[in-house]
């Protein structure tokens with residue numbers, strides 16, 4: 187089972203055999219949420235992500251872009267970036283006005299919220315054409331495909347009407363197409379290049395064990411916590427010797443504030459079966475040095491068990507030594523015929 191798993195792990199863990207050491211595909215994606223509270227109050231929150239690493243953030247209608255890393259500008263010149271911001275603001279301002287103007291016709295009912303996901307991906311070193319999706323009140327509304335706006339089946343007549351309007355705006359599809367299939371991939375490649383050191387940096391996990399709330403009479407919930415690792419792919423399993431425990435339950439994969447990750451996995455066992463179990467952690471930052479934590483060392487009962495074993499071993503050793511001593515130096519010697 188472990189052997190079957192290892193090639194899979196190699197494929198999942200970045201850095202094992204591709205040169206750049208990045209998880210493929212790598213994407214640059216931008217998410218934005220626009221809250222239209224009423225005709226005079228709109229709030230925007232946006233962020234850009236390289237894989238699971240946040241690179242940019244903005245807030246407000248005319249909010250400026252915050253570059254979260256020294257390399258977040260890639261190799262785009264300040265002039266190019268300023269032009270982009272200016273273009274973005276003027277278009278976005280006009281877009282907000284248009285949404286208000288067409289709200290009634292397109293059946294947008296205040297207060298409402300739009301969510302956008304857009305970006306582009308890198309497959310085996312090559313950037314692919316980008317994507318853009320938009321949702322209304324949490325339901326897919328439309329997407330951009332082959333130079334036109336396509337309504338989502340869930341979007342109903344509202345989506346169809348919105349797409350008809352967007353497709354009629356001369357020049358808009360051309361701008362969006364160019365941004366998705368030219369600017370985005372170019373930016374993605376240059377940001378990846380500029381931020382290589384930070385993106386490829388690996389942070390080792392820490393792991394510890396605890397017991398969770400008892401799942402029932404005579405049962406124990408063993409909890410293995412793994413925290414502070416980067417990048418995200420990780421493998422954590424409860425084991426007995428080399429045997430994976432298939433009832434291992436992955437629980438929460440949560441972000442820490444410092445961009446590292448936290449994972450908890452649990453195993454529900456009969457109280458008598460906990461002894462001999464261990465939690466094993468594989469992560470690209472650890473190389474071949476998996477972290478292995480033994481439940482027996484963790485639990486007080488385990489400590490007592492271990493202490494008893496050590497005492498027995500000590501006594502056995504003493505007894506052996508005494509026996510040897512007596513054979514060679516004690517009264518036994520005189521009775522052995524060969525000596």
Ligand SMILES: *[C@@H]1O[C@H](CO)[C@@H](O)[C@H](O)[C@H]1NC(C)=O
Pocket residue numbers: 223224225226227
């Ligand atoms: C718009 O909504 C905001 C926030 O709810 C409120 O403070 C403001 O008075 C509203 N404006 C109008 C014109 O309704």
Ligand SMILES: *[C@@H]1O[C@H](CO)[C@@H](O)[C@H](O)[C@H]1NC(C)=O
Pocket residue numbers: 261372375376379
């Ligand atoms: C910017 O970076 C991209 C990708 O790394 C590269 O192809 C391009 O030549 C660079 N442009 C400049 C002006 O350095």
